[in-house]
Amino acid sequence: MDDFLAARLQMTVSFVFHIVFACIGMTMPWLMFIAELKWIRTGQKVYQDLAKAWAKGVAIFFAVGAVSGTVLSFELGLLWPKFMEHAGPIIGMPFSWEGTAFFMEAIALGVFLYGRNRVNKRIHLISGLVVGISGVISGIFVVAANAWMNSPSGFDWVNGQAINIDPVRAMFNEAWFQQALHMTIAAFASTSFAVAGIHAFMLLRYKENEFHRKAIGISLAIGAIAAILQPISGDISAKNVAKLQPAKLAAMESLFKTSRPASLVIGGIPNEKEEKVEYGIHIPNLLSFLAHGDFNAEVEGLDKTSKDNWPPVPIVHFAFQIMVMMGMLMMGTGILFLIFTFKWKEHLHKRWWLKMLVWLTPAGFIAVEAGWIVTEVGRQPWIIYGIMKTREAVTPMPGIQYPFYMITLIYLMLTFLVFWLMRRQILAIHINPQNSNIHD
Amino acid sequence: MTEFIIFVLGVAILLYVLLAGADFGAGIMELVTGKKGIDTISKAIAPVWEANHVWLILAVVIIFNGFPSVFTTLTIYLHIPLFIVLVGIIFRGTAFTFRYYDTVNGNYNKYYTLLFRISSLFTPFFLGVILGAIILGRIPANVNGTFYDVFIFPWLNLFTFTTGIFLTLLFGWLASVYLIGESSDHETYQTFMKKSRLFLIMLVISGLSIFLLAELYGLSLFRKFAHSALSIGCVVVATAVIPLIWRNIKRRNSLQARLLVGVQAACIVTGWFAVQFPVMIFIADGSQLTIWNSRAPEKTMFLLVIALIIGILLIFPAFAYLFKVFKFDSHNDETIN
Ligand code: HDD
Ligand code: HEM
Ligand code: HEM
Numbered sequence: 001m002d003d004f005l006a007a008r009l010q011m012t013v014s015f016v017f018h019i020v021f022a023c024i025g026m027t028m029p030w031l032m033f034i035a036e037l038k039w040i041r042t043g044q045k046v047y048q049d050l051a052k053a054w055a056k057g058v059a060i061f062f063a064v065g066a067v068s069g070t071v072l073s074f075e076l077g078l079l080w081p082k083f084m085e086h087a088g089p090i091i092g093m094p095f096s097w098e099g100t101a102f103f104m105e106a107i108a109l110g111v112f113l114y115g116r117n118r119v120n121k122r123i124h125l126i127s128g129l130v131v132g133i134s135g136v137i138s139g140i141f142v143v144a145a146n147a148w149m150n151s152p153s154g155f156d157w158v159n160g161q162a163i164n165i166d167p168v169r170a171m172f173n174e175a176w177f178q179q180a181l182h183m184t185i186a187a188f189a190s191t192s193f194a195v196a197g198i199h200a201f202m203l204l205r206y207k208e209n210e211f212h213r214k215a216i217g218i219s220l221a222i223g224a225i226a227a228i229l230q231p232i233s234g235d236i237s238a239k240n241v242a243k244l245q246p247a248k249l250a251a252m253e254s255l256f257k258t259s260r261p262a263s264l265v266i267g268g269i270p271n272e273k274e275e276k277v278e279y280g281i282h283i284p285n286l287l288s289f290l291a292h293g294d295f296n297a298e299v300e301g302l303d304k305t306s307k308d309n310w311p312p313v314p315i316v317h318f319a320f321q322i323m324v325m326m327g328m329l330m331m332g333t334g335i336l337f338l339i340f341t342f343k344w345k346e347h348l349h350k351r352w353w354l355k356m357l358v359w360l361t362p363a364g365f366i367a368v369e370a371g372w373i374v375t376e377v378g379r380q381p382w383i384i385y386g387i388m389k390t391r392e393a394v395t396p397m398p399g400i401q402y403p404f405y406m407i408t409l410i411y412l413m414l415t416f417l418v419f420w421l422m423r424r425q426i427l428a429i430h431i432n433p434q435n436s437n438i439h440d
Numbered sequence: 441m442t443e444f445i446i447f448v449l450g451v452a453i454l455l456y457v458l459l460a461g462a463d464f465g466a467g468i469m470e471l472v473t474g475k476k477g478i479d480t481i482s483k484a485i486a487p488v489w490e491a492n493h494v495w496l497i498l499a500v501v502i503i504f505n506g507f508p509s510v511f512t513t514l515t516i517y518l519h520i521p522l523f524i525v526l527v528g529i530i531f532r533g534t535a536f537t538f539r540y541y542d543t544v545n546g547n548y549n550k551y552y553t554l555l556f557r558i559s560s561l562f563t564p565f566f567l568g569v570i571l572g573a574i575i576l577g578r579i580p581a582n583v584n585g586t587f588y589d590v591f592i593f594p595w596l597n598l599f600t601f602t603t604g605i606f607l608t609l610l611f612g613w614l615a616s617v618y619l620i621g622e623s624s625d626h627e628t629y630q631t632f633m634k635k636s637r638l639f640l641i642m643l644v645i646s647g648l649s650i651f652l653l654a655e656l657y658g659l660s661l662f663r664k665f666a667h668s669a670l671s672i673g674c675v676v677v678a679t680a681v682i683p684l685i686w687r688n689i690k691r692r693n694s695l696q697a698r699l700l701v702g703v704q705a706a707c708i709v710t711g712w713f714a715v716q717f718p719v720m721i722f723i724a725d726g727s728q729l730t731i732w733n734s735r736a737p738e739k740t741m742f743l744l745v746i747a748l749i750i751g752i753l754l755i756f757p758a759f760a761y762l763f764k765v766f767k768f769d770s771h772n773d774e775t776i777n
Pocket of ligand 3 (some may be wrong): 009076080083142143369373380390
């Protein structure tokens, strides 16, 4: 295998793996915090059981998140040394802040998971809050670093060297807010839907179980809000991408020719050779509106970019369609949930509703992966947009396919193990509900 | 400013050695004590390992932010041992957590345990190999050469292997002394003590071998150590505390023993820094990457200093609290709930 391809694939595998745990790491502390708070407020034991049961799963996810994140921080150098040499001083700042956030998170997590019987209730609760806040903050910092790759700023590029470096401007680049917002909401939406789906599955098996019912209540309340906000924030993202990275937007929409007005394409198979989309549904004028807020605006197509600087159009296009489809499904479900909760409560107990939640278990994570593929593959062939090509940044070491095979194998194994362990943990709740956590 | 950053980097490395090192050492201890210590060891590490692990991340971030060419030199030429360390970190962290949390005890625990122990052994070894390669000065100046010359020769030799063994033993020794304090019954105590003695003896032997081998490899470590008063002092103290530590272990003053062994490890790390300063990496053509010629531009360094100061103000109290709760408070689990 070509070393360059192997390096890209290794990066892909590592991120695709890490992001799942990152989302869980950002969201679960909040769910546990809410359960804990409800327990303290209402005194209903079921909430405490819930917080404990969740805590147990979370420890496993955190450990995997921490090690896979550590791997990533080395991989940035192991695979893209030339990139890190220039980017390190420019975007090191968010990473150094992120380091602090990780520390707070890891420390508070130690207290929250293992200190239930050692510290008083209030400190325990606060430690849960600290885990949640620092998780979200650390996510925002990394995403700001990534946004800089999409929208580089805070330096001048002269003869292949970065001068006049300003890390503050680099961090608050034009894309950071839109990406951080969209990512944070995505973490909440994806994890909450997955949690709700799992508990819905259990509820179908063990009918009218209070534990699972409360779990769905908490997680779906968060999930519904996030899922409704997500397309709004996605629209902000799309408008910014249209401005900052027109080639990426054109690839997302498979817009080969610059058009005024431009129509939105739903589905379809892009044909790069003949520069057209086959079988897609075209909605006139809508893309102009979505990209620029004006039904008659011009939208830049791929023809404005020379062909050797095109991202792989079909991948970006399909990934974008998948993300939006999942987003619509989740938003619809979120709206139904709110309607049912306030108006037709009895529907929340219907089998079809629970079955639908089960089906949507992976939806959020599929959207997250697809969204990152849009962002990262859509930036190609650039590693720093408009400044440095990915190919220039790759490590000179040959034989990268071997670490790639190993990392892939290890992560596949870990994925399998984590699934299997979670299954056992969840089933164990019903074998011995009182003793769901023997360690505390 | 640069000095301050280097100081924090040094502290982060030192704390990684003292804390995460002890966690690795705990795995090594399990390997040599067998079933006996398992419960003590798991209980001791679980609440703190993730926080201990973050010191490494801090060190990496400081290096790629503040000294980018050092980071890229290491990641290019020491790709292979670094990758092995990463694999070790993955296996160790996950195997430990899976074992601790897989309460539906099945037959699988023995696989996690095996993985946990083996990776606790080879990860510090390769970390030591990396340190050895940094000191030895065989890292090439560019990638012109055969695969062997550029990517293997710099780290594959007897000297780096000895530094690897030294670091592994150091971690084992640290853990054995820490764990003596955690053992609840007499029998475990005795076992830990025996192993502790074994680690100590081997540690001293491997430490001496490093110095002897260095001469063979034309790297007069003796002379370098003799040059700086700080490094001489460190060696003297590190050796002088040995009998003291031993006495405290015998008398079961576990707190004193822990503190002293911490001082000893701090001396070893500081001694190494004193010899190395201000060089970060010795290059094969005789040039050096120093903290001065590899540092990032002024503004980056300034912001890094600010981030570190704020980080320290937040982290240290929190860390102290974590350790207070789990390592120093008496284990009266019932009183609060
Ligand atoms: C639960 C997950 C999820 C859902 C339902 C959606 N997205 Fe998304 N999207 C992400 C999760 C995500 C992400 C994984 O979090 C990305 C990758 C990078 C980023 O900042 O967010 C992303 C990126 C991303 C980008 C690229 C941003 C960039 O490259 O800077 C755009 C234009 C959109 N999204 C737009 C949308 C729209 C219009 C949606 C309408 C339904 C939508 N997303 C739903
Ligand atoms: C969008 C991308 C990312 C997000 C949202 C994200 C978020 C997170 C979160 C919330 C955690 C803590 C939760 C947990 O441990 O499970 C975490 C862990 C970690 N991440 Fe990521 N991350 C992302 C990408 C990266 C990248 C690119 C790197 C490295 C360069 C990285 C490095 C780490 C490290 C080192 C840890 C472990 C910290 C610890 O021990 O607590 N992450 N990440
Ligand atoms: C966690 C969510 C992320 C996912 C799923 C993800 C996914 C990907 C994918 C699919 C690629 C390969 C693109 C290609 O070669 O076609 C890639 C490349 C890369 N990503 Fe990300 N990414 C994420 C976040 C980040 C963040 C936060 C950073 C940095 C701060 C980052 C830095 C890089 C780098 C340096 C490359 C290699 C160069 C390149 O292909 O442009 N990524 N990522």
